[in-house]
Amino acid sequence: xxxxxxxxxxxxxxxxxxxxxxxxxxxxxxxxxxxxxxxxxxxxxxxxxxxxxxxxxxxxxxxxxxxxxxxxxxxxxxxxxxxxxxxxxxxxxxxxxxxxxxxxxxxxxxxxxxxxxxxxxxxxxxxxxxxxxxxxxxxxxxxxxxxxxxxxxxxxxxxxxxxxxxxxxxxxxxxxxxxxxxxxxxxxxxxxxxxxxxxxxxxxxxxxxxxxxxxxxxxxxxxxxxxxxxxxxxxxxxxxxxxxxxxxxxxx
Amino acid sequence: xxxxxxxxxxxxxxxxxxxxxxxxxxxxxxxxxxxxxxxxxxxxxxxxxxxxxxxxxxxxxxxxxxxxxxxxxxxxxxxxxxxxxxxxxxxxxxxxxxxxxxxxxxxxxxxxxxxxxxxxxxxxxxxxxxxxxxxxxxxxxxxxxxxxxxxxxxxxxxxxxxxxxxxxxxxxxxxxxxxxxxxxxxxxxxxxxxxxxxxxxxxxxxxxxxxxxxxxxxxxxxxxxxxxxxxxxxxxxxxxxxxxxxxxxxxxxxxxxxxxxxxxxxxxxxxxxxxxxxxxxxxxxxxxxxxxxxxxxxxxxxxxxxxxxxxxxxxxxxxxxxxxxxxxxxxxxxxxxxxxxxxxxxxxxxxxxxxxxxxxxxxxxxxxxxxxxxxxxxxxxxxxxxxxxxxxxxxxxxxxxxxxxxxxxxxxxxxxxxxxxxxxxxxxxxxxxxxxxxxxxxxxxxxxxxxxxxxxxxxxxxxxxxxxxxxxxxxxxxxxx
Numbered sequence: 001x002x003x004x005x006x007x008x009x010x011x012x013x014x015x016x017x018x019x020x021x022x023x024x025x026x027x028x029x030x031x032x033x034x035x036x037x038x039x040x041x042x043x044x045x046x047x048x049x050x051x052x053x054x055x056x057x058x059x060x061x062x063x064x065x066x067x068x069x070x071x072x073x074x075x076x077x078x079x080x081x082x083x084x085x086x087x088x089x090x091x092x093x094x095x096x097x098x099x100x101x102x103x104x105x106x107x108x109x110x111x112x113x114x115x116x117x118x119x120x121x122x123x124x125x126x127x128x129x130x131x132x133x134x135x136x137x138x139x140x141x142x143x144x145x146x147x148x149x150x151x152x153x154x155x156x157x158x159x160x161x162x163x164x165x166x167x168x169x170x171x172x173x174x175x176x177x178x179x180x181x182x183x184x185x186x187x188x189x190x191x192x193x194x195x196x197x198x199x200x201x202x203x204x205x206x207x208x209x210x211x212x213x214x215x216x217x218x219x220x221x222x223x224x225x226x227x228x229x230x231x232x233x234x235x236x237x238x239x240x241x242x243x244x245x246x247x248x249x250x251x252x
Numbered sequence: 253x254x255x256x257x258x259x260x261x262x263x264x265x266x267x268x269x270x271x272x273x274x275x276x277x278x279x280x281x282x283x284x285x286x287x288x289x290x291x292x293x294x295x296x297x298x299x300x301x302x303x304x305x306x307x308x309x310x311x312x313x314x315x316x317x318x319x320x321x322x323x324x325x326x327x328x329x330x331x332x333x334x335x336x337x338x339x340x341x342x343x344x345x346x347x348x349x350x351x352x353x354x355x356x357x358x359x360x361x362x363x364x365x366x367x368x369x370x371x372x373x374x375x376x377x378x379x380x381x382x383x384x385x386x387x388x389x390x391x392x393x394x395x396x397x398x399x400x401x402x403x404x405x406x407x408x409x410x411x412x413x414x415x416x417x418x419x420x421x422x423x424x425x426x427x428x429x430x431x432x433x434x435x436x437x438x439x440x441x442x443x444x445x446x447x448x449x450x451x452x453x454x455x456x457x458x459x460x461x462x463x464x465x466x467x468x469x470x471x472x473x474x475x476x477x478x479x480x481x482x483x484x485x486x487x488x489x490x491x492x493x494x495x496x497x498x499x500x501x502x503x504x505x506x507x508x509x510x511x512x513x514x515x516x517x518x519x520x521x522x523x524x525x526x527x528x529x530x531x532x533x534x535x536x537x538x539x540x541x542x543x544x545x546x547x548x549x550x551x552x553x554x555x556x557x558x559x560x561x562x563x564x565x566x567x568x569x570x571x572x573x574x575x576x577x578x579x580x581x582x583x584x585x586x587x588x589x590x591x592x593x594x595x596x597x598x599x600x601x602x603x604x605x606x607x608x609x610x611x612x613x614x615x616x617x618x619x620x621x622x623x624x625x626x627x628x629x630x631x632x633x634x635x636x637x638x639x640x641x642x643x644x645x646x647x648x649x650x651x652x653x654x655x656x657x658x659x660x661x662x663x664x665x666x667x668x669x670x671x672x673x674x675x676x677x678x679x680x681x682x683x684x685x686x687x688x689x690x691x692x693x694x695x696x697x698x699x700x701x702x703x704x705x706x707x708x709x710x711x712x713x714x715x716x717x718x719x720x721x722x723x724x725x726x727x728x729x730x731x732x733x
Contacts, residue, residue, distance in 0.1 A: 011307045019300045026289045033286075093568040175343055179286070182295050190297045194304065199261070201308040204256055233310065 005206070005236045012201075016099055016194055023183040030180030037173045045165045051091040051098070052159040055111065056152065058087035059118075063148050066122050070137045081122060088115060095158070101165045106159040112213035114154040118147040209237045217244065222252075253731070258322050260309040265327040265392055266302030269334050269486055270295045276338075278733040280376030287374040290341035294501070298334050318727055325724045328716060331392050332356045332708070335384050342377060349701035356708040358384025360390070360715035361597060363471025363567040363684035366697045370476050375457060382461035388715070389468025389597040390438050390502075397431050430503070436505040437502045437509075438597070442467045445494050452487050466491055467498050469598045471567035471684045477693065478569040485553060488570055492560045500562035501595030519626050519632050525593055525603045532559045536580045543577040555580075558692070565598040567684020567692075574691030581687055585674065588683045593618065599682030599714050601651055605644050607631065612641050643719065645681075652716050655680050658710050665703050675699070679707040680714040683728070 062084035069077030092115075094109050121144045129137060211230045216227040226245040231238045273295035280288040315323070332355050339351035346354065350366040357364045358381055367373070373381070409641065442463050449459035458474050465472045475481035479488060497505065500516055508515035516522050535553035540546040546554070557570045562584055573584060591600020608631060615627045629636040655676050662672035667689075674686025675696070685692040689699070713721060 008307055012304065012604065015300045015304060015307075019296060022293065022296045026293050030289055032616060176286075177340065178343050181291060182343075183289065186337060186341060190301060193301060197301075197304055200255065201305075205308055247502075 001067060003234050008205070013246075016191065019190060019194075020187060021174040026183040027180050030176055030183075034173055034176045034180060037169050037176060039165055041099065041169045044098055045162045045169060047098050048095055048100060048104070049159055049161040049166075050139070052155050052162065053096045054091040055088050055095075055115075055155045056159075058084040058091070059148070059151055062088075062122060063144075066125060066141065066144065069126050072139060074126075074129075078126065081126070085119060089136040101161050104158070104161060107154070107161055111151070111154045111158055114147070118144065118151040123145050124157070125246070131228075196245065205233065205235075206237075213237065213241055213244070216241075220248075253316075253318050253320055253727075256305070256309045257312045257315060257319055258326065259305040259596070260312060261315075261323045262330055263302040263305035264328055265331055266298045266321075266334060268303060270298035271337060272387060273338065275379065276376045276380035276383060279379050280374060283375055285374035285376050287338075287342055287376045290338040291376050291380060292339040294334070294341060299336065316613070318724075321720060321724050321727070325716060325721055328359070328712060331387070332359050332712065335359055338377070338380055343538060344372065347701070349704045350697070353696065353704040353708050354381070355384060356644070356711050357684075358382075358470065358472060359388035360682050360711040361385050361388050361468045361470035361565065361599065362679060362682040362711045362714075363465065363560040364678065364690070364707075364711075365472065365626070365695050368697050370473065378461060379457075381472050382464040382470075383473055384475075385470030386493060389464075389470065390434050394431055394434060397427075402528060414554060433506045434502050438467060441494065441497065445490070446488050449509060451489060451588050453484060454482065454487065454488060454510075462491070465568070466494050466566060467597065469495065469498050469564050469592065469596070469682075470565045471561070473568065479557075480570045480693065488553065488557050491568065492557050493535040495560045495564040495566045495568075498566075499560075499592035499596050500525075501593050502597075503595050514632075521604055521607050521632055522593070524607060528590070529559060529563055529587075530602070532583055535583050536576075539577055539579045539583075543579070558584060559587055561704045562683055562685075563590060563592060564596075565591050565600055565681060565683045567678075569685060569692035572691055572693045573685075574694070576688050585677065585687075588674070588677050588681055588686075591681050591683065599680075601648060601681070604631070605648060608636060608641065608644050609648060611636075633708065644645070647717070650722075651680065654710070654713060654718065658706060660701055661706060665700055667699065671715055675707060676710065679710040682711060682714050 062081050063078030065077045065084060067077075068074075068080060071077075092108065092112060095111075096105070099108075125137075125140050125144060128140075132140065210228065212229040212231065213227070216229040220227055226248060227241065228246055229241050231241050273291055277288055277291035277295055279285075280291055303608075311458055327477070332352065335355035335358060336348075338350040339346040339354055340348055345367055351362075353366050355375060363385070370378075433557055445463040445466060446459045449462055450456050454462065461472070461474045462479075464470070471478075473479065473481075479491060482488075500522060504514070504516050504522065508517070531554070533556045536559060537546075537548075537551040540551040540555060541548060554571050557568075558573055560566075561568050571579070576584075578699070582645060589601060590606060591602055592598025594602045594604045608629070609732075612629050615629050618625060618627050631639055658676040658680065659672050662675055663669065667675070669688075671686065671688030671690055676682060678686040678690070685694075690696055696707070
């Protein structure tokens with residue numbers, strides 16, 4: 001226990017300040033986590049979803065390119081297929097460097113595998129298209145469609161994975177923002193308890209002894225010899241009581 | 253009653269909680285878990301509110317019985333609220349009602365949970381959850397007494413308000429020595445069990461958490477399937493032995509280990525207690541073999557674990573007992589009512605009181621037959637005073653009354669009969685699981701918030717042995733009048 005009133009008051013407020021400072025630091029850390037989660041969503045998951053959209057778009061174009069090629073527009077068809085191929089390769093490259101979800105690399109491997117099958121089929125069809133009849137062209141195109149859907153499905157699965165990732169990150173954000181507020185809420189409750197306790201101690205160790213001292217002075221008469229305010233502490237109020245008694249002695 | 257003296261000791265209670273919160277926060281910190289903020293900040297708040305009274309209140313030389321009682325009762329209430337803070341801050345499944353329920357369940361070593369997915373908690377939170385069992389096992393007040401500097405009358409006053417008179421019969425020594433004996437037995441059992449579970453294949457972390465839960469007879473697990481997760485007979489046997497030991501009088505256990513003549517083998521009460529447990533195991537096992545087609549081995553394996561688990565008030569599970577035949581359920585309900593022995597970490601009516609009830613009944617019958625005769629009630633060759641006898645009878649009546657009223661209120665909340673009945677009995681007995689919606693492998697999450705608050709109060713009443721709480725409130729009311 002501290003003896004002087006000054007140190008008691010100072011220590012009490014220091015404790016309160018410490019509690020509030022730590023609450024603020026904790027809240028900042030938690031809000032920072034929310035910020036990082038947003039960055040994760042924006043930079044990583046959103047980027048991955050954008051790339052899967054590019055892949056889907058390019059895949060559709062490659063399919064159109066094949067159709068154009070088979071219809072006789074070989075130059076435009078060939079350009080479209082090549083452009084789509086390079087777009088998908090770029091998107092896969094970006095996706096590979098931006099793995100954010102568990103097993104995402106396996107999903108990308110699956111996209112590569114399915115796309116490779118589709119692209120090889122497209123190439124084989126374009127190479128052999130001169131020798132094919134219209135019916136054969138039609139049949140070959142329908143066969144490549146199976147591979148087209150398989151590649152599309154694998155890209156959609158990759159997109160779904162990242163969308164789920166966004167949903168999870170958002171839930172985490174919600175949880176983190178709630179958690180960031182908690183130190184403040186607990187601080188408010190703790191500060192109220194602290195205030196009630198402080199009120200009790202101030203009354204017990206400051207107000208009551210002073211009241212007893214005032215009463216002692218008020219009811220003092222010379223025959224009593226000295227004032228006894230029943231102060232059992234060794235703080236400034238006890239010193240005041242002793243000094244009043246010294247003063248009485250000196251005045252006598 | 254001096255409020256400042258009570259505040260000073262409640263401060264110590266908060267500081268003791270803060271110690272375990274810091275350990276849990278350290279676990280979260282090293283494992284980079286997201287429970288660091290809730291655990292660390294709760295520890296900070298407990299430290300600051302615990303230190304605050306120490307700044308003002310001078311050294312206390314003496315504490316009277318009333319103050320001791322107030323420290324004990326308010327200490328428990330304060331601890332339960334403080335323990336709920338990290339759960340509430342962490343969020344997830346913890347609403348305020350859920351956090352308070354989990355905290356009360358932990359400290360009172362009930363072991364009931366509102367968590368549907370225990371495994372979703374971080375290691376730091378799981379450790380804190382198990383720590384509440386460890387702290388509550390022998391009682392936070394006792395731990396505080398252990399670390400307090402010795403002052404005249406303080407230990408005795410607080411200690412006598414914390415433990416029942418019946419329990420003191422086997423302790424013929426000073427409060428300081430009793431506190432040390434209880435702590436020695438408690439800590440050495442915990443350490444031994446940690447090592448055994450670790451050797452038997454649990455991870456060190458799981459071994460620590462399950463040991464805290466077993467020696468404290470709490471039952472919180474780190475797994476959704478409780479002990480059934482491990483499906484290991486040796487783990488089950490080890491836990492059964494330690495649950496049984498933890499349900500015995502710690503003083504007698506200490507005397508047994510130190511070679512005293514007054515030990516667990518010479519105690520008539522312990523012999524009767526063990527005999528009834530064995531009868532219970534045989535009844536359940538035979539019923540399981542005949543009605544549910546269990547093999548002999550399986551029947552005795554599960555029957556012994558479940559009977560000892562419930563009677564010791566641990567409440568750990570190896571199987572869903574809700575699917576067992578009605579006869580087995582009734583036997584298990586009996587053990588949920590009877591519970592462990594006084595002087596143990598278990599709750600409930602306690603076997604000693606039931607034993608005393610029958611010994612006392614026998615004496616009354618003798619007195620009716622021979623009104624001029626002089627008969628005394630004896631337990632383990634100790635004469636039981638008339639006052640202690642009356643206190644025990646009053647306790648049993650109050651216990652049954654409270655259990656009945658709580659069942660009634662739960663039924664009024666549209667909770668089905670079996671769930672309401674066993675929730676009431678399991679919470680006041682600090683056992684853990686019941687039947688119906690709250691069976692051994694289920695949880696209390698489906699109950700409404702009002703029921704959770706009511707059951708939290710029931711758990712606290714059971715842990716504080718009812719009479720203490722009532723006496724304190726009678727004192728406070730009279731003081732105000």
